Amino acid sequence: MVLCTASFTIAPALNRVLPGSAVRATVSMGAGYDAFIKISEGAVDKVGAAVYSPGRWSGSEISTKAGMEELAKKLNPVVGFWDPLGILDGDLKPETVGWFRHAEIKHGRIAMAAFVGFIVQSNGIHFPWNIQTNFGYDLPTISFGDIAAAGGPGDQWDALPTAAKAQILLVIGFLEMWGETSAALEMDGEKHYVRGGKPGYYPTLKGRFPHPVPLNLWDPFGFTKNMSPERKEKALLAEVNNGRLAMIGIFGMMSASKGCTVPGLDAIPGIKPYAGEYMAPFTAADSSLPYVERMAQYIGNLGW
Secondary structure (H helix, E strand, O other): OOOOOOOEEEEOOOOEEEEOOOOOEEOOHHHOHHHHHOOOHHHHHHHHHHHOOHHHOOOOOOOOHHHHHHHHHHHOOOOOOOOOOOOOOOOOOHHHHHHHHHHHHHHHHHHHHHHHHHHHHHOOOOOOOEEEOOOOOOOOOEEHHHHHOOOOHHHHHHHOOHHHHHHHHHHHHHHHHHHHOHHHHHHOOOOOHHHOOOOOOOOOOOOOOOOOOOOOOOOOOOOOOOOOHHHHHHHHHHHHHHHHHHHHHHHHHHHHHOOOOOOOOOOOOOOOOOOOOOOOOOOHHHOOOOOHHHHHOOOOOOOO
């Protein structure tokens, strides 16, 4: 996400900083780092006003508390609008509304995939081929069956080779970066969700890179391509509701696997107990990575 979009031009010969074309402040570079940081409170105020100006938001997406209240009634007429933390109270900016809407949609999608994946992995369902072979580097051969035999989903993640974990996390990082890149969104005729763009929209991958990309991350088979706007709106409401339920469901199953009492889930025999730490992506077995060995010393030793 772009934190500051004010256009700055550095003019070393003149020792000054020019936001756009207007002179905002003059800085003596020889005055030291502290003097450079403390350019002037007035300049900071002006830059801040430019960055957070309501004029930077444009579009027809929901941007007010009233709009969120109306959306809540469409999502669940029984519960309606419920904001116990008062997130939408006070000096509400449209960027805040866009951020929270996008966050809920994205986390709901991830939770739906995780919920289905947890069930599949808990039942020992896996691909029939190898996840790793020799590759000419004297590596042990590891099959998906070997990973599935480690236990539940948490144990299966811990059993992955360090290189596999690193690759997965790097791909996730790339997808996050691409989804937040304004240039990628603009190539699709969209805007960033904190600039009035459509919450939940993920930019196209096909045709955007030098190498072939056969499918897009969102709707890879084009099921929503020919939907009417009304049908898409109804489908998004269903998606948000399913995502909310999936977020509760995946955390319920994770909690049950840790021995917590979760009504309706803790008695399911297919949820295998997990002795590891869900919030630690690496274990002592991944100590070849920087800082992991020290991090692993705290797993299970923080009182919970």
